[in-house]
Amino acid sequence: MNAVEVRDVVVRYDDFTALDDVSFDLREGEAIGIVGPNGSGKSTLLKTIAGLLVPADGAVAVFGQGPRALAPGSIAYVPQVEAVDWSFPATVRDVVSMGRFPRLSPWQVFGKSDRAAVQAALEAVHMDALADRHIANLSGGQQQRAFVARAIAQQPRLLLLDEPTTGVDHATEEALRTVVRSLVAGGLPVLMTTHDLDRVDAWFDRLLVLDRRVLALGTPHDVAESGAYASIREHTHVHGHMRHDR
Amino acid sequence: MNLDALFAPFHYDFMQRAFVAALCVGLLCSAMGTYVILRKLSFIGDGIAHASFAGIVIAYLRGIDYYVGAAIVAVVTAVGIGFVHRRGKISLDTTIGVLFTGTFALGVFLMSRQRSYAVDLQSFLFGDILSVQRGDLWLVLGLSVAIALAVIVLFRPLLYTSFDPVVAQASGIRAGVVEYALLVMLALTIIVSLQSVGIILVAALLVTPAAAAYQLTSRFAPMMWLSAAFGAFCTVGGLYLSYYLRSSSGATIVLLATALFFVTLGIKWLRAVLARSRPLAAR
Numbered sequence: 001m002n003a004v005e006v007r008d009v010v011v012r013y014d015d016f017t018a019l020d021d022v023s024f025d026l027r028e029g030e031a032i033g034i035v036g037p038n039g040s041g042k043s044t045l046l047k048t049i050a051g052l053l054v055p056a057d058g059a060v061a062v063f064g065q066g067p068r069a070l071a072p073g074s075i076a077y078v079p080q081v082e083a084v085d086w087s088f089p090a091t092v093r094d095v096v097s098m099g100r101f102p103r104l105s106p107w108q109v110f111g112k113s114d115r116a117a118v119q120a121a122l123e124a125v126h127m128d129a130l131a132d133r134h135i136a137n138l139s140g141g142q143q144q145r146a147f148v149a150r151a152i153a154q155q156p157r158l159l160l161l162d163e164p165t166t167g168v169d170h171a172t173e174e175a176l177r178t179v180v181r182s183l184v185a186g187g188l189p190v191l192m193t194t195h196d197l198d199r200v201d202a203w204f205d206r207l208l209v210l211d212r213r214v215l216a217l218g219t220p221h222d223v224a225e226s227g228a229y230a231s232i233r234e235h236t237h238v239h240g241h242m243r244h245d246r
Numbered sequence: 247m248n249l250d251a252l253f254a255p256f257h258y259d260f261m262q263r264a265f266v267a268a269l270c271v272g273l274l275c276s277a278m279g280t281y282v283i284l285r286k287l288s289f290i291g292d293g294i295a296h297a298s299f300a301g302i303v304i305a306y307l308r309g310i311d312y313y314v315g316a317a318i319v320a321v322v323t324a325v326g327i328g329f330v331h332r333r334g335k336i337s338l339d340t341t342i343g344v345l346f347t348g349t350f351a352l353g354v355f356l357m358s359r360q361r362s363y364a365v366d367l368q369s370f371l372f373g374d375i376l377s378v379q380r381g382d383l384w385l386v387l388g389l390s391v392a393i394a395l396a397v398i399v400l401f402r403p404l405l406y407t408s409f410d411p412v413v414a415q416a417s418g419i420r421a422g423v424v425e426y427a428l429l430v431m432l433a434l435t436i437i438v439s440l441q442s443v444g445i446i447l448v449a450a451l452l453v454t455p456a457a458a459a460y461q462l463t464s465r466f467a468p469m470m471w472l473s474a475a476f477g478a479f480c481t482v483g484g485l486y487l488s489y490y491l492r493s494s495s496g497a498t499i500v501l502l503a504t505a506l507f508f509v510t511l512g513i514k515w516l517r518a519v520l521a522r523s524r525p526l527a528a529r
Contacts, residue, residue, distance in 0.1 A: 050416040072418030084410050088284060089466045098409065101402040102417040134464050147413075154417060 003189035099153035276477025279456030291449035293346035300353035373444030
């Protein structure tokens with residue numbers, strides 16, 4: 001069984017068609033990178049697979065079920081721009097602990113295994129030293145790592161990352177890549193959007209080139225050979241960082 | 247003043263009932279206030295309280311229990327606010343503004359068509375904690391326990407969706423259900439508080455103690471505990487003061503809470519100043 005099956009998916013925002021007839025599969029233990037120009041529907045695709053958006057047409061199956069029908073805790077999603085209130089009364093550890101919440105029933109205590117999962121996630125992204133810091137006192141890269149740690153602590157069956165490397169330094173990016181690759185090696189399927197086309201070989205098993213439609217899907221090498229993202233590379237360099245696309 | 251005079255307010259049955267009601271209302275409103283502050287729902291206490299006025303008037307006209315009427319209209323309005331907000335994609339502010347003025351106007355409209363002026367409706371506007379009867383007290387206690395249980399059961403989903411509703415929903419938490427539950431819990435909290443502090447002032451108890459606690463804490467659970475403690479202090483202390491000052495209990499409670507808020511704000515500023523001067527002292 002594929003981890004994710006996307007079939008003929010169409011997503012519209014009012015009159016605007018954000019995704020048009022998108023189909024692909026994600027296998028277990030595989031990382032697919034989604035690249036495409038600004039407004040190409042990368043974030044929309046992740047949100048649809050996360051069950052946050054409902055396709056106007058077509059279907060998404062995650063482990064054979066609709067995303068909303070899965071057991072709580074199955075999907076971990078790290079959005080591109082965290083629209084949270086940074087003055088919320090919470091430390092880094094508090095935020096990462098939230099990753100455990102979906103699995104816990106109301107009467108279950110936050111136990112030893114939960115604390116261990118939180119600690120392991122903090123260490124994986126090198127945030128254990130900052131665990132007791134208030135979230136308002138973090139740099140952008142540290143905030144990003146805290147949210148990735150929350151997703152890891154959740155121990156999901158599917159991980160969705162929306163441009164986690166935007167605005168982080170090289171060391172942070174390397175730390176994130178190491179974590180993600182080790183999770184993938186352990187069998188976790190990962191879907192991640194990125195604008196950094198130079199490092200796709202090191203990150204992903206396959207690459208999906210998206211511009212509202214699937215332009216190409218294959219190994220980073222094959223996709224590069226096909227020239228499918230030549231236009232995107234140009235686009236990226238002309239427009240710099242592609243942030244805030246939906 | 248001797249010790250007897252200090253305990254004088256506690257000698258009367260009606261005062262004892264009032265103190266128990268004040269304690270419940272203080273704990274409940276200010277604990278729920280933590281969610282009100284962090285989800286930026288300050289307007290909602292006002293909204294639901296005003297909406298419940300229509301329920302009270304309808305109950306008065308029909309000769310049924312005021313609480314039942316108020317509770318039905320408050321819960322319906324709260325759920326209606328959630329529904330219009332989610333389905334209509336209209337901001338929560340706007341939705342509350344439209345629905346609460348509408349239902350409040352309905353109450354005024356119905357009352358204005360009565361020939362005899364309903365004096366006892368006044369006590370719901372400004373609260374009349376000294377008139378709390380034994381039956382009222384059981385209702386306050388029962389609903390308080392029910393809402394406290396709901397907070398325990400929904401503690402983690404409420405916390406997660408208050409902080410990050412989108413990611414919480416993606417991870418399988420039903421953010422919509424949690425939001426409706428919170429609105430119903432808020433509606434019932436307001437109903438419990440109506441007799442004690444009244445429609446006009448109940449919003450203050452939902453906001454001020456939690457806002458004061460927010461100045462002094464940087465983690466969620468301590469904020470909730472501190473807020474509850476502040477709330478209990480203000481309602482019990484305010485009621486006590488009002489006995490000696492011969493003042494309106496609802497107004498005294500709210501003024502004490504307001505004063506407490508400015509004290510915590512002062513402490514926060516003082517802390518910031520001290521923290522800034524520390525490196526200088528170390529030099």
